[in-house]
Amino acid sequence: MRAGAARDILDDVTHADRLRDVIDAVIEALDEGLDGRALAARAMLSPFHFNRLVRAGIGEPPAGFRRRLLLERAAWQLGRGASVTDAGLEAGYNAVEAFSRAFTRAHGVPPSRFAGQPRDFRLAAPNGIHFHPPGGLLLPGQPRTSTMDLSDRLVEHDHWHTARLLEQAATLSDAALDRHVRPGFVVHDFEGPEPDVRTMLERIVFTKEVWTAAIGGRDIPPRDDCSIAGLKARLAVVQPQFTALVRRIRDRNEWDDAFVDALCTPPVSFTFGSVIAHILTVGVVRRQTVIGALRDLGIADAEARDPIEWERMIATGNV
Numbered sequence: 001m002r003a004g005a006a007r008d009i010l011d012d013v014t015h016a017d018r019l020r021d022v023i024d025a026v027i028e029a030l031d032e033g034l035d036g037r038a039l040a041a042r043a044m045l046s047p048f049h050f051n052r053l054v055r056a057g058i059g060e061p062p063a064g065f066r067r068r069l070l071l072e073r074a075a076w077q078l079g080r081g082a083s084v085t086d087a088g089l090e091a092g093y094n095a096v097e098a099f100s101r102a103f104t105r106a107h108g109v110p111p112s113r114f115a116g117q118p119r120d121f122r123l124a125a126p127n128g129i130h131f132h133p134p135g136g137l138l139l140p141g142q143p144r145t146s147t148m149d150l151s152d153r154l155v156e157h158d159h160w161h162t163a164r165l166l167e168q169a170a171t172l173s174d175a176a177l178d179r180h181v182r183p184g185f186v187v188h189d190f191e192g193p194e195p196d197v198r199t200m201l202e203r204i205v206f207t208k209e210v211w212t213a214a215i216g217g218r219d220i221p222p223r224d225d226c227s228i229a230g231l232k233a234r235l236a237v238v239q240p241q242f243t244a245l246v247r248r249i250r251d252r253n254e255w256d257d258a259f260v261d262a263l264c265t266p267p268v269s270f271t272f273g274s275v276i277a278h279i280l281t282v283g284v285v286r287r288q289t290v291i292g293a294l295r296d297l298g299i300a301d302a303e304a305r306d307p308i309e310w311e312r313m314i315a316t317g318n319v
Contacts, residue, residue, distance in 0.1 A: 059126035075121035133217030
């Protein structure tokens with residue numbers, strides 16, 4: 001089956017929704033050891049229609065699809081220091097020997113040697129669907145755009161403006177930073193109010209941290225240091241990661257590729273493009289609010305240059 005077959009299936013909305021249900025059922029049951037009949041029941045399909053939908057949609061039988069995802073996850077775990085025994089048990093193998101044989105057939109190297117070699121944990125797949133750390137899926141998307149030429153400017157301006165606002169906020173006392181100058185200000189209900197400058201700035205940084213980690217398959221960094229110095233340090237760590245991530249997505253035209261975040265309950269899928277747009281958009285909302293709050297706190301020249309003014313400033317060397 002050709003690699004684009006999954007995308008052809010996903011062009012049909014009804015099939016896409018049904019196939020997504022099936023994929024969700026597989027990932028939710030990844031560690032439950034369910035057979036094909038049980039997986040079909042989880043997806044509320046007969047075994048016949050379940051196998052037919054999966055084969056037509058992703059080019060792999062359900063059992064082979066699940067086994068490949070588990071072996072990809074095992075390889076990722078081995079690369080992070082897991083023992084062969086633990087990785088094998090989590091992949092559903094009760095005997096190390098059986099796991100070793102299956103792993104070696106799939107990856108071309110025994111699990112005991114995998115961590116010591118620079119190898120990708122992903123295996124060849126007819127559909128572009130792969131395990132995505134720490135517990136989700138990476139899904140191919142149907143491209144709708146060729147490039148996003150504004151990405152460099154948007155990312156660089158976002159970083160410069162955030163860093164500048166942090167510098168200006170550093171001149172305030174802790175009491176001023178924590179003063180409720182914007183009571184009732186809420187960007188997202190699930191995050192709660194952001195009444196003070198410190199909270200707004202921390203959430204600008206954390207939004208970038210949490211999504212960069214989610215897309216990159218890394219652990220979410222701690223957010224316990226909310227001092228301005230701490231926020232500067234956190235931004236200095238996450239910004240190069242975020243910039244590299246956006247450039248990779250742009251260069252590979254992966255804006256419409258999606259990943260399933262299994263840490264959400266139930267698992268939720270996001271496209272790379274929507275997440276990057278989310279980070280930059282909510283960053284603008286918060287930065288504009290911080291500008292007004294800083295002015296209220298006595299910083300009359302709170303940085304407000306938009307991308308046009310910022311680019312002219314760079315061109316004239318007035319950075």
